Amino acid sequence: MTSLADLPIRDDLRGQTPYGAPQKPVRIALNVNENTHPVPAEVIAHVTQAVERELRSINRYPDREFTALRKHLADYLGGGVTPAQVWAANGSNEVIQHILQAFGGPGRSVLGFPPTYSMHSIIASGTGTRWIAADRDDGYRITEATAVAAIDRHDPDLVFLCAPNNPTGTPLGLDVIEAVHDASRGIVMVDEAYAEFMPEGEPSALSLLEGRPRLVVSRTMSKAFAFAGGRLGYLAADPAVIDALRLVRLPYHLSALTQAAAVAALQHAPAMLATVGAIREQRDRLVVELARLGYDPHESWANFVLFGGVADPRGVFEYLLAHDILIRDLSIPNHLRVTAGTEAETTEFLEVLGRMGR
Structure with a gap:
């Protein structure tokens, strides 16, 4: 029987293991x-109706620009975020993949601070982007000095931060994010998959977007929205970043059913949250x-x-x-x-x- 080792797989993928949560x-x-x-039952009913309506035209391609979904996501984020600043994909993992396809790749590097979300390094590997692991401070925290020193030492093309961090739950201050952005020359992605669980009133990295065209804030509907099976991740960034992501996405990457279900869920945001x-x-x-x-x-x-x-x-x-x-x-x-x-x-x-x- 043929094994993986027998196939002409890329050399940089040999010995790698896929994501493997039991x-x-x-x-x-x-x-x-x-x-x-x-x-909630009323949300299930609304999502079901929305998907059923979309099935009547399932023979046609979906809206390639997912216009309605981007508007609802922008409205949900608030804080002046516009639909032109929003991107979405099949889970935040695909969002991260798009970022690495557009700004990473062979000959480029991304800096992270493990232990952190395991898919950051896995997706980096899959896109041929060199993963650089930097140390954290005591208690799995990151100080400005530690982050800036790592950037100065490695000069990465991208920096990935996780706020709050997964798998440690550790908070990350906006001062650190600002310092990382100022010290780096490339894209800084802040993974806010768990932002809704932060203490009431704690500011999000979304508040830092204005005037920082290299800053990207990634979110997901999988956690707080109880929509993990819906596979909808998204980000907010400068519209120019969105233009870059269009260059690497597959045509019609978000199905009509995914768009309809996500919009229906967002219309019930208070109930879902x-x-x-x-x-x-x-x-x-x-x-x-x-x-x-x-x-x-x-x-x-x-x-x-x-x-x-x-x-x-x-x-x-x-x-x-x-x-x-x-x-x-x-x-x-x-x-x-x-x-x-x-x-x-x-x-x-x-x-x-x-x-x-x-």
Whole structure:
């Protein structure tokens, strides 16, 4: 039987492994930071109607510029963001791929600060962009001095930041983002996949867009919007950046059904985001209770908690899995990550973990 090693694959892809979050049929899945709350029935009905209407003309290509969707996304973001500043794709991963296709590629580099979202380096590899890993400060934070020193040392073509950071949940100040932008010569992408879970009133990197044409802020509907299966990611940036992304996107890359479903969901934004407060409560509860159980949880502004002090991460992972609870082992020594689910899911996770002892 032919193996991958037998094929004429690109040399720079040899030995690489694909994204591989476990997919197991369990009762309580707290491993990939989904919003585990059900979508409201009235939203399901509206999305269904919108998709059904679109099916009547499914023999035609969709709006290549996804005009209605861009308007709704701009309205949702607010803060003066216009449809001309908005781009969307099949999940924020494709958005990131478009950025790297347009501004990265062979002979170019992207600087990141691991541990961070694993797809940043994977997509960089897939586009032939050299991934440069820089160190973080204590507690997985990044200071201005650390970020600027890394840029001065490596002179990357792109810089990827994650705010809040995944998988650590660590916040990232606007002062650091400003310093990175000022110190770099290329595109600075701020991945705000978990922005809606930040504390009330905390400013987004969106507030920095004006006057910074090399700054890109990426978002997703997969997390707070409970729309992971809808596969809709988007970004806000200078209109010139959007023009660059048009050069690399595939024709009609967003299906008519995806556009219709996303617009319908955005029309119910308050209902879709109604669970954010409850998720924040469970996240903060996890931090308190994990510490009470003797673990070392990190501060999180996302919808998950990374916790250390785990002597045997694989053993704890398997123990929870045996009790029908799936969390994430990210191969960070002595750490595991758990999504903040519903109150009932959080309670059962804590009770089962507590019975195991340390």
